[in-house]
Amino acid sequence: MPEHQQQLQYRDCVVIGGGPAGSAFAGIAAKHAPEASIVVLEKARFPRWRIGESTIPVANTVLRELGVYDELYNGGAIKKVGITFVWGADRVPWNADYLKIAGDGEQLGPDRTIDVLGQDLSSFSDRFEPSTMPFVGFNVERSRFDQMLLERARQFGVECREGVTVTEILRENGAVCGVRYRDDQGVEGTIATSFVLDASGLSALLTRGQRVRDPEMNNFAVYGYFSGAEWKSTLSGSRAATTIFIGSVPLGWIWYFPIGADLMSVGFVTHRRHFRDALAGRDLEQLYREALESCPEIRDLLRHATLRDDILPQQKRVGVTQDWSSWAESAVGEGWAAAGDAAVFVDPILSSGVTLALQSGYRAAYTWLTARRRPDLDARQLWQAYGDYLRGEAFSFLQLARFFYGNNRSAESWWWEAQRLLHTRGRLELAPLQAFTLATAGFFPVPRAIGLEVVAPLVGKLAAGADFSRINDDTALPVEQIALTQTLVPIGAFELAMRTEPNPKGDGLLAIYYDLICRDAELAHRIAALPSRIPPELEPVVRWMQAPILVSELVERAVTLLVTQGRPEERVRQVCLELVRRAVIKGLARLENRQLER
Ligand SMILES: Cc1cc2nc3c(=O)[nH]c(=O)nc-3n(C[C@H](O)[C@H](O)[C@H](O)COP(=O)(O)OP(=O)(O)OC[C@H]3O[C@@H](n4cnc5c(N)ncnc54)[C@H](O)[C@@H]3O)c2cc1C
Numbered sequence: 001m002p003e004h005q006q007q008l009q010y011r012d013c014v015v016i017g018g019g020p021a022g023s024a025f026a027g028i029a030a031k032h033a034p035e036a037s038i039v040v041l042e043k044a045r046f047p048r049w050r051i052g053e054s055t056i057p058v059a060n061t062v063l064r065e066l067g068v069y070d071e072l073y074n075g076g077a078i079k080k081v082g083i084t085f086v087w088g089a090d091r092v093p094w095n096a097d098y099l100k101i102a103g104d105g106e107q108l109g110p111d112r113t114i115d116v117l118g119q120d121l122s123s124f125s126d127r128f129e130p131s132t133m134p135f136v137g138f139n140v141e142r143s144r145f146d147q148m149l150l151e152r153a154r155q156f157g158v159e160c161r162e163g164v165t166v167t168e169i170l171r172e173n174g175a176v177c178g179v180r181y182r183d184d185q186g187v188e189g190t191i192a193t194s195f196v197l198d199a200s201g202l203s204a205l206l207t208r209g210q211r212v213r214d215p216e217m218n219n220f221a222v223y224g225y226f227s228g229a230e231w232k233s234t235l236s237g238s239r240a241a242t243t244i245f246i247g248s249v250p251l252g253w254i255w256y257f258p259i260g261a262d263l264m265s266v267g268f269v270t271h272r273r274h275f276r277d278a279l280a281g282r283d284l285e286q287l288y289r290e291a292l293e294s295c296p297e298i299r300d301l302l303r304h305a306t307l308r309d310d311i312l313p314q315q316k317r318v319g320v321t322q323d324w325s326s327w328a329e330s331a332v333g334e335g336w337a338a339a340g341d342a343a344v345f346v347d348p349i350l351s352s353g354v355t356l357a358l359q360s361g362y363r364a365a366y367t368w369l370t371a372r373r374r375p376d377l378d379a380r381q382l383w384q385a386y387g388d389y390l391r392g393e394a395f396s397f398l399q400l401a402r403f404f405y406g407n408n409r410s411a412e413s414w415w416w417e418a419q420r421l422l423h424t425r426g427r428l429e430l431a432p433l434q435a436f437t438l439a440t441a442g443f444f445p446v447p448r449a450i451g452l453e454v455v456a457p458l459v460g461k462l463a464a465g466a467d468f469s470r471i472n473d474d475t476a477l478p479v480e481q482i483a484l485t486q487t488l489v490p491i492g493a494f495e496l497a498m499r500t501e502p503n504p505k506g507d508g509l510l511a512i513y514y515d516l517i518c519r520d521a522e523l524a525h526r527i528a529a530l531p532s533r534i535p536p537e538l539e540p541v542v543r544w545m546q547a548p549i550l551v552s553e554l555v556e557r558a559v560t561l562l563v564t565q566g567r568p569e570e571r572v573r574q575v576c577l578e579l580v581r582r583a584v585i586k587g588l589a590r591l592e593n594r595q596l597e598r
Contacts, residue, residue, distance in 0.1 A: 005217065008189075008190050008191075008192060009189065009190070009191045009192070010037075010119045010191070010193065010470060011037045011038065011039045011191055011192075011193050012028075012036040012037045012038060012193065012194065012195070013029065013036060013037070013038045013039070013042065013193060013194075013195045013196075013368065014039055014178070014179050014191050014193045014195070014196045014197070015038065015039065015041070015196075015197045015199055016038040016041055016166045016196065016197065016198050016199060016200045016205055016206075016342075017040075017041075017042060017043075017198070017199040017201055017203070017340075017342070018040045018041075018042030018044075018046070018146070018149075018150045018153075018160060018162070018177065018199075019050065019146055019199060019201055019340060019341075019357060019521075020145075020146060020149055020357040020358050020361065021197075021199035021201075021339040021340025021341070021342070021356050021357035021358070021360055021361040022040055022042070022197065022199030022200075022361065023040070023146070023149035023152065023153045023229070023361070024062055024066060024149065024357070024361030024362050024365070025197050025199060025361035025362070025364050025368075026038050026040050026153040026156075026158040026160070026197075026361075026365075027066050027149070027152050027153035027156045027160075027341055027365075028062075028066065028361070028362055028365035028366070028508070029066075029368055029369060030153065030156035030157045031066075031156045031508070032365075032369050032507065032508025033369055033372065033508070034156070034157055034370075035213075037159070038157075038158045038159065039158070039159045039160075039161060039191065040150070040153060040158055040160040040161065040193075041161055041164040041165075041166050041179070041181055042150070042160065042161065042162045042163075042164065043153060043163070043164065043165040043166075043200075044162065044163070045162045045163045045184070046143070046146065046147045046150055046162055046311075046458040047143035047144060047146070048143060048146070048497055049142065049143050049311060049312055049313055050142035050143070050146060051142070051221070051223065051258045051267075051319075051321060052142060052348065052351075052353045053140055053141065053142055053145075053257075053265050053354075054080055054137060054138070054139045054140070054244060054257060054259075054351040055080070055137040055138050055140070055351070055354050055355050055358070056080075056350075056351055056352065056355045057136060057137050057138045058355060058359070059137065059193050059354065059355040059358045059359065060136075060137075061359075061362070062358040062359060062361070062362040063358070065318065065362060065506065066149065066152050068148060068149065068152055071148070072138050072140075072176075073080065073136070074223070077138040077139065077140050077145075078138065078139035078140075078243055078257075078258050078259060078260070079136045079137075079139075079243065080136055080137035080138055080139050080243050080244060080257075081136050081243060082243075082244070083244040083245075083246060083351075084174070084244065084245050084246070084454070085246050085247070086245075086247040086248065086297055087246070087247075087248050087253075090269045091296065091297070096146070099595050102541055109508060110335070111593055117414075119537045124321045125248055126481070137351075137355075139243060139244070139257050139258060139259045139265075140259060141259050141260050141263070141374075142354075149277065154592045156215075160254075161183070163183055163184035163185075164181050164184075165182055165183075165184075166179045166180070166181050166185045166200070166205060167180050167181060167182050167188075168180040169196070169205060169206060169336075170192075171335075174334055175333075175334035175335040175466060176195075176206070176333065176334065176335035176336040177192060177193070177194075177335060178190060178191055178192040178193055178194050178196075179191055179193070179474075188193065192382075193335075194335065195335060195336065195368060196335060196336040197336070197337055197338070197339060197361075197364060197368075198336060198337070198338040198339070198342045198343075199338070199339050199340050199342055199357075200342050201340060201341040201342060202341050202342075202345060203342070204328070204338070204341070204342045205342070206333070206336050206338055206342065207328035207329075207331070207338050207342055207343065210328055210329040210330065211327070211328060211329075212326060212327055212328075212329060212521070213324055213325070214324070214325040214326065214398070216364075216402065216405075217317060217324065217325035217346075217347045217398070217401065217402075217405075218271065218272050218322075218324045219269050219270060219271055219272060219275075219322075219323045219324065219346065219347065220269070220270060220271075220275035220320060220322055220323065221258065221267050221268070221269045221320065221321050221323045222267065222268045222270075222275075222284060222287060222288045222291070222318060222319070222320045223265065223266065223267035223268070223288075223318070223319055223320075223321075224266060224267075224288060224307050224308070224312070224317055224318045224334040225259075225263055225264065225265055225266070225307070225308040225311040225312070225485060226263075226264045226266060226302060226305040226306060226307055226308065226317065227262050227264075227305065227306045227308055228262070228304050228305040229256075229264035229266070229302055229305040230301040230302075230304075230305075231243075231258055231264075231301070234558065243257060243258060244256075244257040244351070245257060245297065245298065246349070247295050247297050247298065247455040249268070249293070249294040249295045250294055251267050251268045251270050251274050251278070251291065251292060252268060252270030252271070252274070252291070253268075253270075253349070254266070254267065254268055254291065254292065254295045255267045255269075255348075256295075256297075256298050256301075262454055263308075263311075264305070266292065268288060268291035268292065269323065269348070269349075270291070272322070272324075273548040275320075283321055283384060284318050285307075285317060285318045288318045291483045295553075302411075305484055320332070320408070323347065323561040324345075325346050325347045325398060325401070326342040326344070326345050327343065327344035327345070327391075327394065328342070328343050328344065330387060331343035331344070331386070331387045331390055331391075332384065332387045333384040337364050337368075337383055337386060337387075338365070339357065339360035339361045339363075339364045339390075340353075340357030340360055341353065341357065342368065343360060343390055344356065344390065344391075344394040345392075346394055346397045346398045346401060347401040349401050349405070350397050350400060350401055352394075354398040356390075356393060356394055356397070359393065360390050360393075362502070363386055363389055363390070363500075364386060365508070366500070366502045366503075366508060367382050367383060367385070367386040367500065367510060368507060368509050368510065369508040370381070370382055370500070370508075370509050372510075373509065374509070377512070378498075379405070381497075381498045382498070382500065382510070384497065384498070385497070385498045385499050385500045386500070388497065388499065388517050388527055389499070389500065389527075390566075391521075391527060392524060392525065392526075392527030392528035393523040393528055394524075395521070395524035395525040395528075396525040396528045398525070407427055409478045415513040431566065435459075441481065444562060454461060477548070478515050479574075479577050479578060479581050482551060482577055482580055482581060482584075482591065483551065483591075483593075484550075484551050484552035484555065485550070485551070485552065485593075486550075486551050486591045486592060487548050487549065487550055487551070487591070487592045487593075487594055488545060488548065488549055488550075488554060488580055488583070488584075488589050488591060489548045489589060489590050489592055490545060490546055490547070490548070490588065490589045491523070491588055491589055491590060491592075492518050492520045492522070492523040492588065493518060493519065493520060493546060494516050494517060494518040494523075494542070494545075494546075494583070494588045494589075495516070495517055495518075495519075496514050496515070496516060496517075496534060496538060496539045496542040497514065497515070497516075497517040498512060498513075498514060499512075499513050499514065499517070499531070500513075501513070501531070513533040513534075514533070514534050514535070514536045515527075515531060515532050515533065515534055516532065516534065516542065516582065516583060516586060516588055518588055523587070524590065526586050526587045526588060528586065529585070529586045530582065530585050530586055532582045532586075534579060534582065535575065537562065537565070537567075538558070538575065538576075538579055540561060541554065541557070541558045541561070541579060543581070544557060545579075545580075545583060545589060551577075551580060551591070554576060554580070555572075555573055555576045555577065558573075558575075559572050559573065559576075
């Protein structure tokens with residue numbers, strides 16, 4: 001064998017990429033299955049720079065599971081307690097303040113904790129630890145953050161190999177069965193495995209050929225880092241309210257936030273067409289500085305600041321990245337799954353990328369562990385449920401980002417007009433602050449899973465001071481308001497499918513239940529709305545709901561089917577109406593006051 005070739009090795013699991021998705025997966029999998037051999041192959045040597053420097057609070061569950069939350073919370077990471085938006089010509093700051101999203105908008109007690117529920121998530125409440133979790137995200141230097149996560153995976157016993165690039169995926173009868181790699185010393189090798197997690201970010205090794213790109217979300221980001229930049233408390237209208245500033249400018253938008261002591265991350269996002277035109281004949285730094293100059297809030301804060309050349313690779317002062325929302329048609333396959341950007345990349349306006357990477361790594365680990373320990377369950381269904389979960393989460397953010405771009409009513413430039421035209425789906429009044437804050441905090445399925453007919457009436461209620469604790473319950477559609485004479489009309493195709501949820505005991509296993517799932521990308525965000533546990537024996541009833549049907553007929557058919565299986569008639573009627581209610585609230589079907597034409 002030549003010197004640069006290593007022997008064939010075997011590992012229970014190969015992870016491609018040691019970013020947040022890969023490290024979260026590997027660390028959590030090893031924590032609960034210390035006997036398993038897990039290897040992370042990471043192309044770079046850490047610490048390495050990365051864009052995407054701000055988490056949202058919903059990631060804290062994963063950071064806790066990995067045991068790094070306290071280090072971040074008590075250590076140097078900048079706490080992100082909210083976001084200040086200046087969106088439009090009126091330049092009035094608008095705070096999404098995570099500490100003020102309790103029902104009446106008051107900040108909670110001295111421990112600065114908050115009850116984030118008020119949703120139909122009672123069975124998942126332990127997972128969210130609403131009474132103990134400080135409601136913050138973190139602004140981080142990714143070089144340190146990613147290194148901390150990779151080290152954590154090592155501490156759990158994962159073999160993390162840096163400077164190793166996966167060069168080829170090996171398959172047998174279509175199923176992934178191993179990888180080939182080359183390290184930065186030129187040594188090549190092959191690892192056989194029964195499972196590969198693709199966490200290679202936008203390299204998307206396993207999903208490259210099946211990526212769908214969102215034509216509306218095709219932007220470029222130009223960014224740099226400053227010392228001596230000021231943070232002005234009045235940006236947010238209060239001393240400590242938020243630590244992120246997002247401001248629209250005539251040709252796009254700006255992010256401006258501290259990621260460390262005297263280190264400000266500042267970026268400009270614009271559409272690729274503008275980027276191409278604006279760059280003609282100028283250098284990148286000039287374009288960048290002009291964009292920052294066009295933002296009145298930050299221009300003065302940068303007066304005495306210095307652009308750093310020691311953060312970006314190759315001593316660059318300004319970097320550029322295409323930021324084009326895209327997703328894999330399927331994030332799972334035979335012998336593999338994808339997590340993080342390799343599965344789905346969503347526009348950065350809501351800072352959801354690292355959080356989605358952490359969440360998907362965590363969910364993939366629980367799925368892998370459950371498939372390993374529960375041979376009685378169908379592994380394909382488990383992975384399908386993982387893919388559905390990820391689509392639901394990611395498309396909620398994607399949908400919200402579209403709403404965001406579609407709602408800058410007061411900005412008058414051609415760029416914003418173009419955004420408004422493109423984002424026709426985004427026409428929603430975003431004024432109700434609490435709903436929006438909850439959505440940007442990543443906790444609230446309904447505003448995240450935006451469907452106009454579902455959310456608009458709710459949002460109207462919120463504006464009038466509605467009780468949050470009831471938003472997902474009877475306020476939306478009391479069961480008694482469903483008339484048997486109404487017709488149930490499906491909005492898109494949906495089915496009853498396995499869903500999973502990490503066991504609140506944190507033992508690495510998934511709890512299994514069944515819920516309504518839609519496969520249509522346009523409706524995927526609705527998967528995340530109102531998690532419901534639907535008895536699997538209702539599967540034929542769900543099938544009957546796929547064509548317009550009178551509610552009375554649906555109920556009678558269900559009674560005929562299920563009473564013969566020994567279910568009490570009254571209970572079947574109740575459950576069937578509840579199923580109708582769930583389908584309607586999730587935005588998968590609507591009720592019409594019309595008779596069916598025969
Ligand atoms: C302009 C912009 C701004 C953003 N802002 C934010 C933000 O504010 N907040 C936020 O949460 N997110 C943000 N994001 C998104 C964020 O950057 C990503 O979502 C996040 O980094 C995804 O993590 P990951 O683990 O999936 O991938 P990555 O962090 O990209 O990690 C993938 C790893 O795989 C390795 N790799 C790749 N190919 C191979 C190979 N063949 N073999 C071995 N290793 C390989 C890479 O070296 C890398 O370390 C932003 C993105 C952009 C473009």
